[in-house]
Amino acid sequence: MVLNCTEIDDVLERYYLSPFYGIEFCIGFPGNLLVVLGYIFCLPEWQSCNIYLFSLAVSDLIFLCTLPRLSYLYANDQSETSSAACIINRYVLHVNLYSSILFMVWLSMDRFLLIKHPTRNHCLLRNRTALIVTGLSWVAVNVEVAPMISLMVHDLKSRNWSHCKDFGSLEGDISVLGYSLGLTLTGYILPLLGLCGFSYQIAHLLRVQERAVQRRNVSFKRPLKVVASAAVMFLVLYTPYHVLRNVRVASRQPWAGLQPCTRMYIEGLYIITRPLAFLHSVINPVFYFFMGDKFRELLLAKVRILVRKTERQREPA
Structure with a gap:
């Protein structure tokens, strides 16, 4: 079957976006x-790391709740009929992204x-400081x-x-291209540089410690692997999106002169x-288990207790 070029977006939305969003929701x-329930019910003492992880999990959970409706609309070749739902959905999506x-x-x-x-x-390792940083982060992202x-x-x-469009297809009073480029710089490039910078600092600190004690400290290598993996994840997943989004916005400008x-x-x-x-919302839970202090052990212990309790209830009296 030969498709007209104008049908590309419809085909991708129905046969690519719809199942992909559905799978992301079912897994993520x-x-x-x-993770959210584990932090609430299994973690008796919170540390600064747990506050950041919990905020991240809540952000992902709220975003994932928007995917079933998107998947349904794309699968049935329908557009969002509610303007309020359209705005809220896109807003939540980008708040989570950044x-x-x-x-x-x-x-x-x-x-x-x-x-x-x-x-x-x-x-900066105190819980009160972590709460302040978390609150300021939510404010900063919402302002962006x-x-x-x-x-x-x-x-x-x-x-x-009557028609809900994605960010790359919007038109408005302000410069969409300028705003998209600014959002890419402040919301993606600068934080990515921060991730890479802390990865380098952790690696440098570990090298200094190894030379000082003349032995390899394996226990401190896990944070380096986790931070470096996070930087690679965002680099691989976010870069194509931001490049193509800006190219998409630029291609719609009159000066582009594209067919x-x-x-x-x-x-x-x-x-x-x-x-x-x-x-990233599907992959992030992996980081919770490797980055949270004692979270994995506490959660698994709680699960084992619940399993044993369920088994005892099923046993005949």
Whole structure:
């Protein structure tokens, strides 16, 4: 079957975005819900690291709740009919996108400081400081994403409030390209540099410690692997999305002078990168188990107790 170039977005949305979002929800929602409940019911004493991890899990969980509706609409070739749902969905999506990498930066900072100050005598390792940093992070991300509301309202109004478009297809009073580039810089590139910087600092600190004690300290190598893995994850998942989003926005400008089919091919590539960028919400629970202090042991112990209790209840009296 030969497809017209104008049908590329419809085909990708129905046969690619819909199943991909459905799979992400089915895998990511239980994992993040388990982490949230585990932190609430299994962790008697919280530390700064746990506060960042819990905020990250809550952000992912809220975002994942928006995916079933998106998957349903794409599968049935329908557009979002509620303008409020359209704005809330896109807003939550982008808040999660940029809060996730920001919280991972603070986690990396926390691991670096813990290696440097094992007795937790640094002010940034205190729970109160972690709560303040978390609150300021939520405010900063919402300020970054807030202009998108104006863009979405203007775009919906121009379309008679009948068609909900993604960020890369919006039109508004402010420069969409300028805003997209600014969001890429402040929301992605700078936090990614922070992740890479803390990875380097942790590696440098471990090398200094190894030379000082003349032996390899294996117990402190896990934070380095986790932080480096987080940096690689965001680099691999976020870079294609941000590059293609900015290219997509630029391709819609009058000065670009691109043919309609060329713009559609660019949009098709942009659509492919969208669920890949949101894949971090599915992968993040892995970091909770390896980064949280004693969280894994406490959660597994709680699960074993529940399993034994269930088995005893099923035994005949």
